Amino acid sequence: MPFGLLKYGLRNNYPAKHHFTPSKELKKHYDVVIIGGGGHGAAIAYNLAKYHGITNVAILEKSYLGGGNTARNTAVIRSNYLTEAGVNFYSESVKLFNNLSNEFNYNVMMENRGQLTLAHSDAAIRSFRWRAEVNQHLGVRSELVDRQTIAELVPNLNMSEDSRFPIMAGLWHADGATARHDAVAWGYAKGACDRGVELHQLTEVEDIEITNGRVTAVKTNRGRVECGAVVQAVAGASSIVAKKAGIPLPIHCYPLQAMVTQPYKPILTPHVSSPQVHVYVHQTSRGEFVIGGGSDPYPLYNTRATLDQRESLSAAALELFPFLSQARLLRQWAGTTDMTPDYSPIMGLSPVENYYLDAGWGTWGFKATPICGVTMAELVATKKVPDLIKPFELERFYRFEQINEAGATAASH
Amino acid sequence: MKLLTCPLNGKRNISEFTYGGEYHVMPDHRTSSARDWAEHVFFHDNIAGIVTEWWCHTASSFWFLAERNTITDEVIRTFKADEIYQQRIDFTAIATETPS
Numbered sequence A: 001m002p003f004g005l006l007k008y009g010l011r012n013n014y015p016a017k018h019h020f021t022p023s024k025e026l027k028k029h030y031d032v033v034i035i036g037g038g039g040h041g042a043a044i045a046y047n048l049a050k051y052h053g054i055t056n057v058a059i060l061e062k063s064y065l066g067g068g069n070t071a072r073n074t075a076v077i078r079s080n081y082l083t084e085a086g087v088n089f090y091s092e093s094v095k096l097f098n099n100l101s102n103e104f105n106y107n108v109m110m111e112n113r114g115q116l117t118l119a120h121s122d123a124a125i126r127s128f129r130w131r132a133e134v135n136q137h138l139g140v141r142s143e144l145v146d147r148q149t150i151a152e153l154v155p156n157l158n159m160s161e162d163s164r165f166p167i168m169a170g171l172w173h174a175d176g177a178t179a180r181h182d183a184v185a186w187g188y189a190k191g192a193c194d195r196g197v198e199l200h201q202l203t204e205v206e207d208i209e210i211t212n213g214r215v216t217a218v219k220t221n222r223g224r225v226e227c228g229a230v231v232q233a234v235a236g237a238s239s240i241v242a243k244k245a246g247i248p249l250p251i252h253c254y255p256l257q258a259m260v261t262q263p264y265k266p267i268l269t270p271h272v273s274s275p276q277v278h279v280y281v282h283q284t285s286r287g288e289f290v291i292g293g294g295s296d297p298y299p300l301y302n303t304r305a306t307l308d309q310r311e312s313l314s315a316a317a318l319e320l321f322p323f324l325s326q327a328r329l330l331r332q333w334a335g336t337t338d339m340t341p342d343y344s345p346i347m348g349l350s351p352v353e354n355y356y357l358d359a360g361w362g363t364w365g366f367k368a369t370p371i372c373g374v375t376m377a378e379l380v381a382t383k384k385v386p387d388l389i390k391p392f393e394l395e396r397f398y399r400f401e402q403i404n405e406a407g408a409t410a411a412s413h
Numbered sequence B: 001m002k003l004l005t006c007p008l009n010g011k012r013n014i015s016e017f018t019y020g021g022e023y024h025v026m027p028d029h030r031t032s033s034a035r036d037w038a039e040h041v042f043f044h045d046n047i048a049g050i051v052t053e054w055w056c057h058t059a060s061s062f063w064f065l066a067e068r069n070t071i072t073d074e075v076i077r078t079f080k081a082d083e084i085y086q087q088r089i090d091f092t093a094i095a096t097e098t099p100s
Helices: A005-010 A041-051 A083-097 A100-104 A122-137 A147-153 A181-194 A239-245 A307-320 A322-326 A364-380 B032-041 B092-097
Strands: A028-033 A059-060 A115-119 A142-145 A169-171 A198-200 A205-211 A214-221 A224-234 A252-262 A271-272 A279-283 A288-295 A328-338 A346-349 A355-359 B003-006 B010-013 B019-023 B050-057 B060-071 B077-079
Touching: A028 A041, A028 A364, A041 A059, A041 A181, A041 A355, A041 A364, A059 A181, A059 A224, A083 A100, A083 A122, A083 A364, A100 A181, A115 A122, A115 A147, A122 A169, A122 B050, A142 A147, A147 A169, A169 A181, A181 A198, A205 A239, A214 A328, A224 A239, A224 A364, A239 A355, A271 A307, A271 B060, A279 A307, A279 B060, A307 A322, A346 A364, A355 A364, B003 B050, B003 B060
Parallel strands: A028 A059, A028 A224, A059 A198, A115 A271, A224 A355
Antiparallel strands: A115 A169, A142 A169, A205 A214, A214 A224, A252 A288, A252 A328, A271 A279, A279 A288, A346 A355, B003 B010, B019 B050, B050 B060, B060 B077
């Protein structure tokens, strides 16, 4: 229970406090420059300041705090992945999410609703059984469930056997959750700024200076800044920023589209996902149905919404939840996803000394925000790669040691 | 509806096509290292701007190249692969040269 909230609620007046430091001139030097003021960048800064005592830190954000993919993702939190590296990493993140409101003394509206993935084929059941076994072995709550259990978990799901892809079984992930994505970024940024970190919005990194294989400064639209270390956390622009440091990345950018309906009374509790019909649906605490997971069929740096995706997402959502046929769409949007060949992130060291990568976040970035903050901050502070993220280093592609999470990723590509 | 001009089949709905990746020159296996191959297979230029890329008209299995702007999604032109590949590449001959 966030006690600050309780105290605030019992007050006679409600003083509003500014969350973040007002913008000021850039200093000449920072120990750490974080490129990208989204959830990840803010989480890294927060952990550096709170747990490693490194406060001479600047977050440089070309637009505004949490305005990129932090704002555009559909706020799904889960850890039912397939590989040991993936499950261990994301389950630590879910644990941190569960305590995040206490950590910040700031409500991130975490809701443990559970997540249900649907199998419409024997092949899907086999892969779900595999995932359930791996998950249970690593302490994550996942189990294969039959049609009757599915009907009990989600009473308004279309269980007809006459549909094109009848539901045969499901993977029930009780640890699945959702949280307010903006609040996560704000909570981290506030906690970081309270401890002396500077957040510089409307500050775009234009070039990166490297001397003798080591990063020394960044050039921005507001001047040059010297720095001891740089972390890039710019999901959707990773290739572009890394190229300024001369680092090639195995990433292709695809737009991922989602949409929401008008708010309705609470009727759907868990998050329901179907890899077969390419859709996932959940109802937010405000009552809107979030319908997501439509990837464009080819790479693009553009966040326009298309009629094609609206049509296919609607068709798939109606197949699962026919009552949505009466629902009105409120908006549709896209985010740019950094797709890696193995659907796992790229974290850790780069070929440039003191330049750290937090990239390749495809469609799995929001759920990793807290653990990413912890592990990347530890890496920057100690220069030692934490065991939890060692498997995700860029070098894995050169060693042909990919971490295949293609099947456990909700969005289709 | 977005259209793409196939050099063989003309203007068709883009849903009839499959994206085939960036155009890259394949490294010569006789002189390149495992690292070169990793870069060729996994890494991408991922340019925000005009790119050259492979496309396939799925139903007719016809592969061709396109120049496309990845910011505006405008296709500048599409062309047959013989603009780049003048000679047939004999993979069988290359394969038999490979030391066992």
